[in-house]
Amino acid sequence: MASVPSLASTVQQRLAEGLSAALPEAGSADPLLRRSDRADFQANGILALAKQLKGNPRELATKVVESIPANDVLKEIEVSGPGFLNITVSDAAIVETLAARAADARLGVPLNEAAGTTVIDYAQPNVAKEMHVGHLRSAVIGAAMVEILEFTGETVVRRHHIGDWGTQFGMLIQYLIEHPHELDHKDEGAEVSGEEAMSNLNRLYKASRALFDADEEFKTRARARVVDLQAGDEETLALWQRFVDESKIYFYSVFEKLDMDIRDPDIVGESGYNDMLQETCRILEESGVAVRSEGALCVFFDDFKGPDGNPVPLIVQKSDGGFGYAATDLSAIRDRVQNLKATTLLYVVDARQSLHFKMVFETARRAGWLNDEVKAVQLAFGTVLGKDGKPFKTREGETVRLVDLLDEAIDRASAVVREKAQDLTEEEITERGAQVGIGAVKYADLSTSAARDYKFDLDQMVSLNGDTSVYLQYAYARIQSILRKAGDAKPAAHPELELAPSERALGLHVDGFGEVIAETAAEYAPHKLAAYLYQLASLYTTFYSECPVLKADTPEQVENRLFLCDLTARTLHQGMALLGIRTPERL
Numbered sequence: 001m002a003s004v005p006s007l008a009s010t011v012q013q014r015l016a017e018g019l020s021a022a023l024p025e026a027g028s029a030d031p032l033l034r035r036s037d038r039a040d041f042q043a044n045g046i047l048a049l050a051k052q053l054k055g056n057p058r059e060l061a062t063k064v065v066e067s068i069p070a071n072d073v074l075k076e077i078e079v080s081g082p083g084f085l086n087i088t089v090s091d092a093a094i095v096e097t098l099a100a101r102a103a104d105a106r107l108g109v110p111l112n113e114a115a116g117t118t119v120i121d122y123a124q125p126n127v128a129k130e131m132h133v134g135h136l137r138s139a140v141i142g143a144a145m146v147e148i149l150e151f152t153g154e155t156v157v158r159r160h161h162i163g164d165w166g167t168q169f170g171m172l173i174q175y176l177i178e179h180p181h182e183l184d185h186k187d188e189g190a191e192v193s194g195e196e197a198m199s200n201l202n203r204l205y206k207a208s209r210a211l212f213d214a215d216e217e218f219k220t221r222a223r224a225r226v227v228d229l230q231a232g233d234e235e236t237l238a239l240w241q242r243f244v245d246e247s248k249i250y251f252y253s254v255f256e257k258l259d260m261d262i263r264d265p266d267i268v269g270e271s272g273y274n275d276m277l278q279e280t281c282r283i284l285e286e287s288g289v290a291v292r293s294e295g296a297l298c299v300f301f302d303d304f305k306g307p308d309g310n311p312v313p314l315i316v317q318k319s320d321g322g323f324g325y326a327a328t329d330l331s332a333i334r335d336r337v338q339n340l341k342a343t344t345l346l347y348v349v350d351a352r353q354s355l356h357f358k359m360v361f362e363t364a365r366r367a368g369w370l371n372d373e374v375k376a377v378q379l380a381f382g383t384v385l386g387k388d389g390k391p392f393k394t395r396e397g398e399t400v401r402l403v404d405l406l407d408e409a410i411d412r413a414s415a416v417v418r419e420k421a422q423d424l425t426e427e428e429i430t431e432r433g434a435q436v437g438i439g440a441v442k443y444a445d446l447s448t449s450a451a452r453d454y455k456f457d458l459d460q461m462v463s464l465n466g467d468t469s470v471y472l473q474y475a476y477a478r479i480q481s482i483l484r485k486a487g488d489a490k491p492a493a494h495p496e497l498e499l500a501p502s503e504r505a506l507g508l509h510v511d512g513f514g515e516v517i518a519e520t521a522a523e524y525a526p527h528k529l530a531a532y533l534y535q536l537a538s539l540y541t542t543f544y545s546e547c548p549v550l551k552a553d554t555p556e557q558v559e560n561r562l563f564l565c566d567l568t569a570r571t572l573h574q575g576m577a578l579l580g581i582r583t584p585e586r587l
């Protein structure tokens with residue numbers, strides 16, 4: 001593993017050295033470097049500095065340029081406008097830097113020196129309930145953050161905080177006791193499909209709900225069953241476990257369709273913290289963080305208001321002694337900080353739960369569980385909307401089943417693949433259809449900033465043009481096809497060659513991969529990586545249309561262009577893999 005400094009960081013450093021040599025009184029001023037259309041980079045930092053030193057910016061800029069010794073990275077530095085620097089790096093420096101990246105399995109991307117342990121709470125569906133698009137977002141964004149953080153060297157612990165506890169289980173379990181065969185499978189001994197598991201649960205849920213609403217005596221028995229469950233009665237717990245197991249069959253089938261690797265030990269649902277709840281309440285009450293109010297244990301805040309503008313307390317324990325969502329989340333924080341040794345707690349959860357998390361985090365801070373060494377962040381995501389811009393519902397007004405959406409995406413994608421398929425077998429079309437369809441759904445989710453709502457528009461998602469995963473997958477597959485056709489010609493870097501403008505643009509962009517990764521990880525913003533990859537594919541398309549690869553003028557140029565193609569493909573592949581999207585070799 002060799003981390004390769006990007007040209008941007010090398011240039012930044014040379015400029016900073018030039019600045020302090022020319023203007024020692026400026027201290028360590030930031031040259032403020034960024035990519036530019038006029039040259040490769042532009043530095044604007046001298047303007048602010050001149051103001052501070054009460055000097056003429058153009059004169060200062062000229063002094064800085066003169067104090068930078070000649071070197072083989074910077075080809076040209078020119079003072080422009082009121083005192084900007086326009087910087088052009090040499091062609092050789094670009095190719096040499098890229099060659100160093102190509103020699104490294106991590107493409108020269110450095111590890112984060114300040115890496116810690118992040119416990120990430122994501123993909124948390126609810127037992128005995130269908131998964132919907134909200135669960136899709138948490139799963140997709142969370143899985144991408146897991147990969148991205150791990151790639152930067154962070155230790156990541158995954159936690160799927162599934163909804164597996166609560167009063168509704170009294171009703172379900174009681175119903176199952178009274179109708180013992182309702183969860184039995186049609187074909188005893190055969191593997192149960194996720195579909196069958198969910199349809200069993202759905203039927204049972206509906207029937208028990210109906211009975212609960214219509215029959216007072218059943219209601220009473222169901223409520224008594226909740227008490228048994230909470231008291232840990234063995235028979236009741238065993239039945240509860242059947243609901244959890246049945247639901248897991250269904251969850252895993254959806255995660256598999258999503259091409260996501262969810263592992264059983266990482267599923268620690270709400271029930272996993274039952275043993276800690278009493279203690280959590282005791283600590284909060286004894287320390288005065290929480291107080292009794294009308295029998296309930298509450299935490300009060302001055303600045304958190306409900307939708308009606310009135311201050312809302314966080315209820316840790318209800319007046320009847322029951323524990324809710326807050327007690328579980330507070331206990332989970334204690335577990336994650338004290339046992340899992342987290343330095344960051346990341347929650348990938350719907351923005352509509354933001355008030356809950358603000359209150360929970362503030363409570364944990366007051367209790368000392370969160371502090372300067374351990375922070376908690378909600379990566380809050382917006383709502384998925386239908387094409388009409390309203391929250392996504394079926395025509396009948398019901399929430400859309402996630403599986404139906406995924407199946408439709410796969411169907412549409414398969415049609416696109418089939419239409420373009422030249423040398424694919426039927427089996428390959430099916431496989432690629434799933435990779436393209438699921439990739440399309442993930443990419444659409446990841447390419448808009450998480451906080452924003454987005455429209456679920458399958459036509460747009462599987463379009464070959466525009467900012468879609470299909471476009472990126474085709475760019476990747478096209479490069480692979482060129483590499484296959486190259487025959488004996490192999491990718492090889494030739495720093496002695498002059499580069500065309502589109503080669504420089506592509507090369508400099510490839511060189512910026514590590515910076516984008518660092519930014520994406522630090523800001524929990526996968527859309528930044530998606531935007532980078534889209535631009536990478538676009539720059540590649542321009543390069544490809546302007547620069548013949550296999551028919552380039554000289555054998556060296558063929559090799560150098562193949563080298564650019566290959567490194568672009570590897571960068572695309574790595575970036576897409578971090579987003580959880582496949583890049584088939586042929587499409």
Ligand code: ARG
Pocket residue numbers: 121124125126161162163329347349
């Ligand atoms: N199961 C919840 C839901 O479906 C999400 C859980 C979020 N995580 C947490 N630690 N509260 O909305």
